[in-house]
Amino acid sequence: MSTVYDIARSVKIDSFKMATITESQANAALAAIANALQANKDAIVKANTEDLKNGESMGLQAPVMKRLLFDEAKLAGVIDGIHDLISLDTPVGAVSLRRELDKDLLLEKVSCPIGVIGVIFESRPDALVQIATLCLKSGNCAILKGGSEAIHSNRVLFETIRDAGIQSGLPEGFITLLETRSEISEMLKCYESIDLIIPRGSNEFVRYIMDNSEIPVMGHSDGICHVYVDETADIAKAVPIIRDSKTQYVAACNAVETVLVHKDIAQRLVPSLMESLSAHQVEVRGDATIRSYAGDIPCACEDDYKTEYLDYIVSVKVVDNIGEAIDHINKYGSHHTDSIVTEDADKAADFMQQVDSSSVYHNCSTRFADGFRYGFGAEVGISTGKLHARGPVGLDGLVTYKYRLFGSGTAPHIVDDYATGKKQFNFRDLT
Numbered sequence: 001m002s003t004v005y006d007i008a009r010s011v012k013i014d015s016f017k018m019a020t021i022t023e024s025q026a027n028a029a030l031a032a033i034a035n036a037l038q039a040n041k042d043a044i045v046k047a048n049t050e051d052l053k054n055g056e057s058m059g060l061q062a063p064v065m066k067r068l069l070f071d072e073a074k075l076a077g078v079i080d081g082i083h084d085l086i087s088l089d090t091p092v093g094a095v096s097l098r099r100e101l102d103k104d105l106l107l108e109k110v111s112c113p114i115g116v117i118g119v120i121f122e123s124r125p126d127a128l129v130q131i132a133t134l135c136l137k138s139g140n141c142a143i144l145k146g147g148s149e150a151i152h153s154n155r156v157l158f159e160t161i162r163d164a165g166i167q168s169g170l171p172e173g174f175i176t177l178l179e180t181r182s183e184i185s186e187m188l189k190c191y192e193s194i195d196l197i198i199p200r201g202s203n204e205f206v207r208y209i210m211d212n213s214e215i216p217v218m219g220h221s222d223g224i225c226h227v228y229v230d231e232t233a234d235i236a237k238a239v240p241i242i243r244d245s246k247t248q249y250v251a252a253c254n255a256v257e258t259v260l261v262h263k264d265i266a267q268r269l270v271p272s273l274m275e276s277l278s279a280h281q282v283e284v285r286g287d288a289t290i291r292s293y294a295g296d297i298p299c300a301c302e303d304d305y306k307t308e309y310l311d312y313i314v315s316v317k318v319v320d321n322i323g324e325a326i327d328h329i330n331k332y333g334s335h336h337t338d339s340i341v342t343e344d345a346d347k348a349a350d351f352m353q354q355v356d357s358s359s360v361y362h363n364c365s366t367r368f369a370d371g372f373r374y375g376f377g378a379e380v381g382i383s384t385g386k387l388h389a390r391g392p393v394g395l396d397g398l399v400t401y402k403y404r405l406f407g408s409g410t411a412p413h414i415v416d417d418y419a420t421g422k423k424q425f426n427f428r429d430l431t
Contacts, residue, residue, distance in 0.1 A: 003186065004178065004183050004186035004187050004190065005186065005189070005190055005193075007143070007176060007178075008116065008143065008187070008190040008193035008194055009190075009192070009193050010173055011116050011141050011143060011173035011176055011193065012115070012116050012141075012192075012193040012194075013173070014141055014171035014172060014173030014174065015113070015115045015116050015140065015141040015173070017171045018113065018139055018140065018141050018170070018171055018173075018174055019092075019112065019113045019115070019139050021139060021170070023089075023090040023092075025168070025169060025170075026090065026136055026137050026139070027086045027137075028168055029136060029164070029165050029168035029169070029170050030082050030085060030086050030133055030136060030137065031082075031083075031086060032164040032165070032167065032168045033082060033133065033136075033160075033161050033164045033165060033168075034079050034082040034083060035164070036160050036161070036163065036164035037075060037078070037079055037082075037129070037157075037160055037161075038075075038079060040156070040160045041072065041075060043156050044070070044075060044153070044156050044157060044160070045070075045071060045072060045075070047152040047153050047155070047156040048068075048069070048070040048071065048125060048150075048152070048153040050152045051068060051125075051149060051150050051151065051152050051153050052065065052068060052069065054149070055068055055149055058149070060149060061311075062311075063250060063251035063310045063311055064123055064149070064251070066249075066250075066251050067122075067123040067124045067251050068123050068124070068125070068149060068150055068153075070125040070126060070150075070153050074125075074126050077126070078126050078129040078130065078378075081129075081130060081133075081372060081377065081378045082129070082133050084372070084377050084378075085133055085134065085137055085377035085378065085395075088137070088376075088377050088395060090137060090138070090139075090395075091111055091138055091395045091396050091398070091399045092111055092112060092113060092138060092139045092399060093110060093111060093112075094110065094111045095108050095109065095110050095431065096109050096110070096111070096401070097109035097429070097431065098429070098430040098431040099427060099428065099429050099430065100426070100427070100428040100429075100430060101405075101425055101426070101427060102423060102424075102425055102426050103409070103426065104407065104408045104409035104411075104413075105405070105406070105407055105408075105413055106405070106406040106408070106430075107403060107404070107405050107406075108403070108404045108405075108406070109401055109402075109403055109404075110401060110402060110403075110404055111399045111400070111401050112139075112399060112400060112401060112402050113138055113139035113140045113398070113399060113400075114138075114140055114195050114196050114398060114399065114400050115140060115141070115195040115196075116140070116141045116142075116143060116193055116194045116195050116196075117135055117140050117141070117142050117143070117194075117195065117196050117197075117198065117380070117398065118142075118143045118144075118145070118187055118190075118194045118196070118197045118198070118215070119131050119142060119143070119144050119145070119197070119198045119199075119200070119380060119381070120144075120145045120184060120187075120197065120198075120199045120200065120201065120209065121144070121145070121146055121147070121199075121200040121201070121381075122146070122147040122149075122150075122200065122201050123147050123149060123150060124150070125146070125150050125153035125154055125157055127146075127200065128144055128146060128154050128157050128158065128161075128177075129157060129161065130371075130378035130379065130380070131144060131198075131380045132144065132158075132161050132175050133161075133377075133378070134377065134378060134379070134380050134394065134395060134398060135174075135175075135380070135398060136165065136170070136174060136175075137377070137395060138395050138398035138399055139399075140398055141171075141173050141174050141175070141176075142174070142175050142176070143176045143178065143187065143194065144158070144175065144176065144177050144178065145177075145178040145179075145183060145184055145187065146177070146179075148179075148181065151179060154177060154179075155177070155179070158175065158177040161175055162174075162175050185212070188209065188212050188213035188215065189213070190215070191213070191214040191215045194215050195215070195216070196215065196216050196217075196218060197209060197213060197215050197216070197217050197218070198217075198218050198219045198380055198381045198393070199217065199219050200219060200381050206219060218381075218383050218385060218388060218389060218393070218397075219381050219382070219383055219384075219385075222253075222308045222334040222336075223252070223253030223254055223255070223257075223308055223334060223336045223337070223382075224257050224258070224305075224306070224307070224308050224332060224333050224334040224336065225245070225253075225254055225255065225256050225257055225258075225333070225334075225336050225337045225338060225339075225366045225369075226256065226257070226258050226259070226260060226325075226328075226329045226333055226338045226339070226366075227241060227242050227245055227256050227259050227260070227338075227339045227340075227341060227366065228259075228260040228261075228262075228319075228322070228325040228329070228338070228339070228340045228341070228351065229242075229259065229260070229261045229262060229265060229269055229341045229342075230262050230265070230322060230325075230340060230341060230342035230343075230344060230347055231262040231263075231264040231265045232342050232343045232344045232347070233262075233265060233269075233341040233342050233343065234341075234343055235265070235268060235269055235272055237341060237363055238269060238273075238341040239269070239272050239273055239276050240276075241339065241341055241363065241364065241365050242256065242259055242273060242276075242277075242314075242341075243276045243277060243280065244365040244367055245339070245365045245366040245367055246277065246280075246282055246312075246314050247277075247280045247282060247312070248365070248367045249367065250310065250311060250312055251310050251311075252310075252367065253308075253336060253382065254336060254337045254359075254366050254367055254368075254369040254370065254382075255310070255366065255367065256314060256339075256366050257307065257308055257309055257314060257315065258304070258305055258314070258315045258316070258317065258328075258332070259273075259314060259315070259316045259317070260316075260317055260318075260319050260325045260328060260329070261290070261316060261317070261318050261319070262318075262319060262320075262321070262322075262325075263289070263318050263319065263320055266289060266290065266293060266318050267293055270290060270293035270294050270316075271293065271294075273316075274294050274295075274297075277314065280312070281312050282312045282313065282314055283297075283298065283312060283313045283314075284297050284298075284314055284315075284316055285297065285298045285299065285300040285304055285313065285314070285315045285316070286298075286299070286300050286315070286316045286317070287299070287300050287316070287317045287318060289318040290316045290317065290318060294316075300315040300316065300317060305317070305328070305332040306332055308334070322340075322347055322350065322351060325340075325351075326350075326351060326354045326355055329355050329357070330354075330355065330356050333355075333357060334384060335356055335357045335358060335384040336357060336358060336359070336369065336382065336384055337357060337358070337359040337360075337361070337366045337368075337369040338355050338357045338359075338360055338361070338366070339360070339361035339362070339363075339364055339365070339366050340352070340360075340361070340362055340363075341363055342362070342363070348362040348363075357384070358382065358383065358384050358390045358391040359391050359392075369382065369391070369392060370392055371392035371393065371394040374391075374392050374394065376392055376393075376394025376395060376396070377394055377395060378394065379392040379393050379394050380393050380394075380397070380398065381393055383397070388400075
């Protein structure tokens with residue numbers, strides 16, 4: 001029986017083949033995968049039904065069950081996403097620099113696949129499809145480890161994608177599925193074969209991955225997102241933006257968890273906001289000022305501002321000014337997505353400049369933080385770090401680059417000629 005180390009080493013070899021596929025080959029494979037998923041619809045839904053039944057017997061919470069659901073509508077959505085992905089230009093092979101260093105000596109900077117990407121995710125079977133197809137389009141091999149609660153859904157999706165891809169001419173290692181929890185620790189040791197790990201889970205889990213692997217890690221842990229309502233805000237805009245940010249998909253990492261309200265608009269905003277959120281069964285927890293306007297609601301405490309609820313709960317706090325709002329977000333937020341509602345363009349600019357998050361919005365729901373909604377063809381995850389990729393990570397975040405130096409002419413190109421002064425560099429950008 002092959003170990004994870006053996007599997008990863010084999011995938012690494014296949015990643016060199018994967019890096020050579022053309023855009024037309026990738027698109028043909030994606031089209032075949034979309035057709036195979038549609039043709040295998042009944043088996044996929046049946047497998048997901050089994051996972052949902054097991055989830056209920058395990059007592060999984062409602063937000064987790066919602067992420068676990070993969071019905072015909074979810075399947076149609078990911079298939080549409082694959083067709084959108086086909087329409088996007090490949091990020092591989094893009095030349096971002098052409099520089100003549102000297103006569104007959106040309107330097108290029110060109111994008112290329114990262115290689116082998118390991119993704120560890122929980123609950124969401126649709127994530128498997130999105131990750132696999134994004135890696136395919138960007139010329140990468142993917143080693144995937146899904147949550148045990150979605151084992152049947154993940155298995156049938158993996159087999160469908162793998163078979164269609166191989167039949168389209170892709171190397172066998174373009175996608176690999178690991179199923180046991182023990183394989184995670186083995187995976188983290190494969191630093192010679194896996195080029196990048198993207199964990200999608202709790203803060204503790206992501207920290208564990210970072211602390212226990214020499215492999216570079218990209219991703220985010222918590223999604224503690226904010227909406228700040230400035231004193232110049234239009235309440236007719238603010239209430240729907242907050243409602244959508246909280247309730248459109250409550251289990252998402254870009255759902256709002258804390259609403260900050262300027263003291264001068266709180267009395268006018270809170271009654272309308274309470275009416276709207278109550279209609280959607282949202283529990284509002286407020287500070288003393290908010291409670292004076294909202295009536296008998298739970299008190300928001302320090303821990304609430306540090307909590308990613310992923311549930312129909314939101315904390316609301318009054319601030320004296322925009323500076324206090326920005327300070328609160330930078331202290332308690334997770335650098336994911338934060339929004340200001342205001343009619344003052346200067347304040348919006350200050351907020352977007354000073355809030356240290358991967359996505360900052362003006363008069364928009366936080367739920368827009370998504371690779372599909374950014375036109376990236378879905379995403380492998382959202383990165384709140386500042387190196388390589390940030391925000392929703394789509395195709396562009398799954399490539400790196402290399403430098404290519406071309407020597408032409410009859411003379412050899414050696415550094416000693418420049419070190420001794422025989423030749424001089426004559427830098428000239430061609431693009």
